[in-house]
Amino acid sequence: MLRLSEIRAVHESVDEDWRSPVADAVAGAWMLPPGAARWWRSSATHVFVVPGPPRHYLRFAPAGSPAAARLRRGADLAAAFPVTTGLSVSAPVSTTSGARTPTIDTPAGPMVAMLVEDATGDAVVAESLTREQAHRWGAALACFHGAAPVVDAGRSRLDASDPELTTALADIEERLERLDPRVHRRVTLHGDFELDNLRLPEHGVTVFDLDETRAGWAAEDVALATRDLRGEEGAPALSHLFDAFVAGYRSSAPFSDAELDAVPLHALAHSARRASDSGTLDEGARATDPGWQRELHASITEANQWHRQAVLAHAIRPAAS
Incomplete structure (x- = not known):
């Protein structure tokens, strides 16, 4: 999980409509307009939702943090995962430059980020x-x-x-x-x-x-x-x-x-x-x-x-x- 200080740094940037200049800076790497990403939650990473269709999730963590290293490792594995019967893996969406997990300067410091399309199917508890x-x-x-x-x-x-x-x-x-x-x-x-x-x-x-x-x-x-x-x-x-x-x-x-x-x-x-x-x-x-x-x-x-x-x-x- 992110440190509570890291969560606060982004939480304080979120306005009443769930927008954030930090998320706007990150979303720009995928050519998304300001305000497109809305805060969803912050736990293992910061997660902002980009409404669709199709809906996407923008995930990011402070560069140099353990969370950023884990995010990169997971994105690399998802991108390399073979087609498997009975199991689908949501792969990251690359930026226009071809990066899966770019490092982006934001008002809260540099962030390592990824964008992933919403998974198909029903959520269950x-x-x-x-x-x-x-x-x-x-x-x-x-x-x-x-x-x-x-x-x-x-x-x-x-x-x-x-x-x-x-x-x-x-x-x-x-x-x-x-x-x-x-x-x-x-x-x-x-x-x-x-x-x-x-x-x-x-x-x-x-x-x-x-x-x-x-x-x-x-x-x-x-x-x-x-x-x-x-x-x-x-x-x-x-x-x-x-x-x-x-x-x-x-x-x-x-x-x-x-x-x-x-x-x-x-x-x-x-x-x-x-x-x-x-x-x-x-x-x-x-x-x-x-x-x-x-x-x-x-x-x-x-x-x-x-x-x-x-x-x-x-x-x-x-x-x-």
């Missing part, structure tokens, strides 16, 4: 998901793993600088390192194959937002994709849909019982990253900060605390290997 849709979702992730080109980025080690978390993080790292690649498959991960990054057309699945892509374990991507089904952050567990997701995955690619058993470990590693995140919340805790920023700070803090408690519970009662 976990609460309204059917077993058939969950099965199709799982099969699509298996297709992604089977077709995705190799990427150089890999997993960084967990930050063990927090003394309260040291024991649990060391155990999680040790268990991850003991995974046997003869049993646990290594793939190119999507990294965020959740429902809000998918659309379900009549057949197959359309996926977008490949910013979190890297090399990793197939079971890790299953854990990251199914957070809404497994009860993370207090959401109700939807085990019947998780089972349908796994069945869908297995209909298109191997997924061993050992990999299925490792899903909680990968989920715990995700919680460890959230629990030790110290970079996002650089603003928003002061009484003088804007109300929306204080609310966002509180929301992220609450979610991170849930993940912290999950890690601390592991430190008290380590899970079986």
